[in-house]
Ligand code: GDP
Ligand code: MG
């Protein structure tokens with residue numbers, strides 16, 4: 110990798126249950142990021158973990174729906190998962206070296222054929238098999254699909270995981286560091302939601318609003334049994350004139366920002382969202398270190 114090039118992007122980690130997805134995530138991210146709890150029956154696509162190094166930032170996205178559906182809801186979840194697979198930069202398809210190729214893998218491979226995103230075959234649990242068994246196993250998989258790379262690892266023991274990371278970075282585009290190295294801890298969803306709202310403000314107001322605006326999520330919680338998530342957020346501007354632009358004539362701009370942000374947040378979280386948006390002026394917030402906490406630049 111050429112020096113000075115920072116790469117970043119989104120990576121989906123998929124594979125049937127028990128292949129070692131959580132273990133791999135733990136091995137890569139360690140204790141830096143608390144991984145969101147596994148809830149197999151939710152439709153939420155969410156950030157599972159963020160890995161940052163000097164070379165780049167890898168944002169791992171969870172796709173819980175990608176396994177054989179048994180119900181109508183399952184079909185819906187597969188659609189959600191499939192959309193995620195289209196949007197990420199790279200897919201890691203994790204398989205179990207000991208179990209070998211099974212119908213669960215086959216099913217996932219058929220779905221991979223419907224997306225154009227590059228896919229790595231990551232053969233996990235190599236500590237459980239003799240090296241001689243690996244080649245025949247790899248042969249069976251590569252006959253079924255054109256994987257960009259095939260990387261055997263032991264997620265549990267960490268073997269070859271650093272090579273996997275190098276290869277992942279090679280496939281990510283040059284890009285910004287989306288999240289501060291130490292930012293994302295136990296509530297990554299809040300940061301992503303804030304970023305989505307900020308993005309909508311910048312997109313809709315064009316050049317009129319400087320990048321100095323900040324978004325703070327004051328509240329984010331489930332308010333009813335049907336899973337609606339209530340989010341209360343404040344958009345901070347530095348000047349009164351900017352606040353006026355963000356609100357717009359008769360509140361039209363803010364309404365549009367809210368509508369677009371809500372749609373994206375719903376797609377991201379896979380739940381209904383009630384979004385309550387406010388605009389406030391906070392003069393020179395960038396200069397006041399104490400106030401940075403407010404915007405999540407801490408932890
Ligand atoms: P997930 O369902 O895909 O998230 O799988 P988990 O990460 O929960 O792992 C399932 C089981 O496989 C756990 O008991 C792990 O300890 C075990 N496991 C995961 N990776 C490895 C590995 O590389 N080697 C061995 N021997 N066991 C592993
Ligand atoms: Mg798991």
Ligand code: K
Nearest residue numbers: 221224225226
């Ligand atoms: K593909």
